[in-house]
Amino acid sequence: MTRVVEHEPNAASTPRGGPRRVIPIQPTADEVALYEIRKKIQPRAVHGWFARWRVALVFATQIVYYGLPWLSWNGRQAVLFDLAARKFYLFGGVFWPQDVIYLAVLLIVGALSLFLFTAVAGRLWCGYACPQTVYTEIFMWIERKIEGDRVARLRLDGAPMSPRKFALRSAKHAAWLAVASWTGYTFVGYFTPIRDLGHAVATLALGPWEAFWILFYSATTYGNAGWLREQVCKYMCPYARFQSVMFDKDTLVITYDRARGEPRGGRAKSVDPRAKGLGDCVDCGICVQVCPTGIDIRKGLQHECIGCAACIDACDQVMDRMGYAPGLIRYTTENALERQLPDRARWRRVLRPRTLAYALVLLAMVGATAWSLATRVPLRVDVIRDRGTLAREAGPGVIENVYRIQVMNTDERPRHYTVEASGLPGLRVVGLDQPIELEAASARLFALRLQAPLEPGEGKPPLAPGSHKIEIEVGSVAAGAKGKELEHDHVERHEQSTFIVPR
Amino acid sequence: MSDFVSTGWALYVAIVTLVSIAACAALLYGMGRMRVARKAGERVETTGHVWDEDLAELNHPLPRWWMWLFYATIVFALAYLVLYPGLGKLPGVLGWTSQNAYAGEVRSFDAKLAPRYSRYLAMDLEDVARDPEARAMGERLFLNDCAQCHGSDAGGSKGFPNLRDHDWLYGGTPERIRESIVNGRNGLMPAFGAALGDEGVRDVAAYVRSLSGLPADGVRAQIGRRSFAQNCAACHGVGGKGNQDVGAPNLTDPTWLYGSTEAAITETIRNGRGEASTVTRMPAHKDRLDAGKIQVLAAYVWGLSNVR
Numbered sequence: 166m167t168r169v170v171e172h173e174p175n176a177a178s179t180p181r182g183g184p185r186r187v188i189p190i191q192p193t194a195d196e197v198a199l200y201e202i203r204k205k206i207q208p209r210a211v212h213g214w215f216a217r218w219r220v221a222l223v224f225a226t227q228i229v230y231y232g233l234p235w236l237s238w239n240g241r242q243a244v245l246f247d248l249a250a251r252k253f254y255l256f257g258g259v260f261w262p263q264d265v266i267y268l269a270v271l272l273i274v275g276a277l278s279l280f281l282f283t284a285v286a287g288r289l290w291c292g293y294a295c296p297q298t299v300y301t302e303i304f305m306w307i308e309r310k311i312e313g314d315r316v317a318r319l320r321l322d323g324a325p326m327s328p329r330k331f332a333l334r335s336a337k338h339a340a341w342l343a344v345a346s347w348t349g350y351t352f353v354g355y356f357t358p359i360r361d362l363g364h365a366v367a368t369l370a371l372g373p374w375e376a377f378w379i380l381f382y383s384a385t386t387y388g389n390a391g392w393l394r395e396q397v398c399k400y401m402c403p404y405a406r407f408q409s410v411m412f413d414k415d416t417l418v419i420t421y422d423r424a425r426g427e428p429r430g431g432r433a434k435s436v437d438p439r440a441k442g443l444g445d446c447v448d449c450g451i452c453v454q455v456c457p458t459g460i461d462i463r464k465g466l467q468h469e470c471i472g473c474a475a476c477i478d479a480c481d482q483v484m485d486r487m488g489y490a491p492g493l494i495r496y497t498t499e500n501a502l503e504r505q506l507p508d509r510a511r512w513r514r515v516l517r518p519r520t521l522a523y524a525l526v527l528l529a530m531v532g533a534t535a536w537s538l539a540t541r542v543p544l545r546v547d548v549i550r551d552r553g554t555l556a557r558e559a560g561p562g563v564i565e566n567v568y569r570i571q572v573m574n575t576d577e578r579p580r581h582y583t584v585e586a587s588g589l590p591g592l593r594v595v596g597l598d599q600p601i602e603l604e605a606a607s608a609r610l611f612a613l614r615l616q617a618p619l620e621p622g623e624g625k626p627p628l629a630p631g632s633h634k635i636e637i638e639v640g641s642v643a644a645g646a647k648g649k650e651l652e653h654d655h656v657e658r659h660e661q662s663t664f665i666v667p668r
Numbered sequence: 669m670s671d672f673v674s675t676g677w678a679l680y681v682a683i684v685t686l687v688s689i690a691a692c693a694a695l696l697y698g699m700g701r702m703r704v705a706r707k708a709g710e711r712v713e714t715t716g717h718v719w720d721e722d723l724a725e726l727n728h729p730l731p732r733w734w735m736w737l738f739y740a741t742i743v744f745a746l747a748y749l750v751l752y753p754g755l756g757k758l759p760g761v762l763g764w765t766s767q768n769a770y771a772g773e774v775r776s777f778d779a780k781l782a783p784r785y786s787r788y789l790a791m792d793l794e795d796v797a798r799d800p801e802a803r804a805m806g807e808r809l810f811l812n813d814c815a816q817c818h819g820s821d822a823g824g825s826k827g828f829p830n831l832r833d834h835d836w837l838y839g840g841t842p843e844r845i846r847e848s849i850v851n852g853r854n855g856l857m858p859a860f861g862a863a864l865g866d867e868g869v870r871d872v873a874a875y876v877r878s879l880s881g882l883p884a885d886g887v888r889a890q891i892g893r894r895s896f897a898q899n900c901a902a903c904h905g906v907g908g909k910g911n912q913d914v915g916a917p918n919l920t921d922p923t924w925l926y927g928s929t930e931a932a933i934t935e936t937i938r939n940g941r942g943e944a945s946t947v948t949r950m951p952a953h954k955d956r957l958d959a960g961k962i963q964v965l966a967a968y969v970w971g972l973s974n975v976r
Contacts, residue, residue: 203732
């Protein structure tokens with residue numbers, strides 16, 4: 166028995182208007198649940214211009230991903246995020262937790278790029294570069310090589326278990342697990358030296374956390390690319406839900422040209438569709454068969470569409486076979502379809518205030534970051550006034566202030582530094598063995614004492630009570646230098662602080 | 669331990685918690701069984717829920733396994749309430765408390781660090797002071813536990829002795845320094861204002877200044893001398909050289925814990941020092957630091973003035 170909630174036609178006119186439960190004699194409609202058992206999607210393989218782009222991007226991203234941790238730089242792993250030591254090696258640079266601003270900048274640049282690309286051509290990221298798409302592509306390729314294309318796979322799904330089915334399934338999952346494990350291993354290899362990790366895996370000497378994270382990332386790769394697939398995009402990823410606010414009427418999206426295609430219908434190649442009153446859509450359904458999220462693009466733009474363009478490639482092949490012009494499904498804009506804009510006008514609209522603003526901010530951000538990275542000094546200095554004492558008399562007529570100074574050598578070789586202070590007549594650093602030596606990529610926190618005479622003499626005014634602005638300068642000197650012998654790649658930092666003279 | 673002051677509130681929160689969980693479960697069960705009619709010929713499917721006259725909700729059914737995840741969160745919540753403190757005043761069967769968790773973490777860190785410090789216990793303190801690694805460890809300990817009063821450079825400040833010089837209130841031998849750290853020091857200068865009177869205080873102050881060669885009124889110093897012998901010599905000694913057993917400072921040297929000006933010395937004699945608050949006393953560290961850390965720290969302090 167079907168229960169249907171319906172509005173009474175004249176509900177508004179009845180005094181206590183509202184829904185009324187009606188139990189119809191005949192079910193008038195199908196039912197939809199709020200939770201439905203997922204129907205497995207077996208997309209058909211597709212070849213064409215956009216598919217080749219995706220393959221190229223799969224290779225590009227995966228060569229970088231799998232290859233990067235194996236590169237060496239100055240005798241260490243070129244890219245290594247050493248969380249335990251809180252040092253992040255990126256080729257020539259060593260980033261410290263203090264450089265977290267660069268992580269923020271990276272995220273901002275990532276977000277801005279996403280805005281820009283989405284405004285121009287929709288979900289380019291989803292269709293070509295997102296790990297979910299890339300690994301699904303790899304896993305589907307394996308599946309196709311082992312179990313065959315769509316029809317063969319559908320038949321296999323329906324067939325009862327047999328030695329052949331078991332063998333195919335085992336082979337597929339073994340291959341998937343192999344790729345997934347290598348992916349997990351590579352991922353952990355970004356955080357712990359990958360060569361040592363390989364040795365640890367081979368000798369079963371993995372630490373508990375390394376083992377956990379390798380298994381975790383292997384499992385997520387296997388689960389996401391093998392089992393969940395389009396569900397990640399449809400139900401988990403927020404991007405699908407907020408893409409609509411980044412689209413506008415001039416955004417290139419994958420669209421079915423309704424005006425050209427409808428009314429759809431089957432016909433022989435020899436028949437003139439116009440004579441039969443048909444549009445160009447032959448209703449072969451191939452666009453639905455190739456869709457990795459199982460939607461029908463002819464229903465218009467849907468949030469499930471990840472913009473992979475598989476339906477464009479597939480439809481173009483059919484159009485070609487039929488002898489029709491390609492592009493029944495194509496990248497086009499809402500405006501172009503509505504107003505029948507020519508290609509040139511459509512492309513010109515890519516340069517609209519929205520995209521120009523995104524591009525400008527993005528460029529400014531990237532430029533500022535590049536400049537900041539290029540002028541980065543491998544030395545950091547923090548000066549904090551000592552909390553214990555404001556000021557003290559170090560001897561007759563000499564005032565002493567104490568500071569805590571942290572000197573961080575972010576360079577990958579030991580360096581020697583001198584510490585100097587300026588801003589008051591006669592101000593000097595006392596009781597410090599200069600120059601100080603710091604190991605490669607190390608920090609040292611120590612107490613710094615500064616003294617200044619109350620009566621500097623030489624016609625200079627005596628030190629007034631109160632707080633004075635001073636500057637502490639830390640600069641590198643050559644190893645074993647006597648006095649100030651600057652290095653060829655001298656670095657220095659100036660830090661502001663105050664010197665207090667008691668009343 | 670509970671943050672609730674009365675059982676009533678605990679009960680109220682517990683009931684609200686359980687009712688909320690039950691309501692979530694009921695809602696989930698209802699939604700899981702709910703079926704919405706798909707209207708014939710309608711392109712856009714909604715949940716059938718219409719409000720404000722024409723607002724409807726699109727229906728994109730979630731996969732069934734997603735619903736089981738929601739059920740899992742309910743199971744998790746109930747399991748959590750059984751295992752951990754969360755339901756009113758119930759402590760949970762695991763008996764977990766944040767205090768225990770913290771104490772456990774401290775214990776495990778201490779256990780990890782103890783060997784690094786305790787290996788110095790077997791060494792002579794003066795050798796420890798010359799060990800560069802021990803010195804670096806000592807510096808960090810000092811910055812953590814001592815610098816608040818003695819300053820980051822151990823140079824001290826008013827009322828807090830300088831530890832870099834060779835002048836010691838309680839003695840500068842390794843043993844005495846360790847003793848100071850372990851048990852603390854409670855030196856006390858009593859107030860003499862009532863006993864000596866204003867003039868008497870000024871006389872003694874003048875004499876005290878003269879001891880270290882500071883300019884002082886000669887007549888007052890002469891008078892103060894007698895008063896000093898009667899009132900101060902018991903601790904500071906007849907010659908004012910001090911006594912390290914009670915922490916009485918040497919008054920003949922240029923080091924002044926509370927200042928050398930006439931006003932400062934007068935203030936010291938009149939009102940005493942160290943009585944007004946425990947802040948000015950050296951606290952005992954035997955309960956804060958273990959023997960290994962104290963060894964490293966004592967060696968560092970000794971080394972400040974004895975190791976170059």
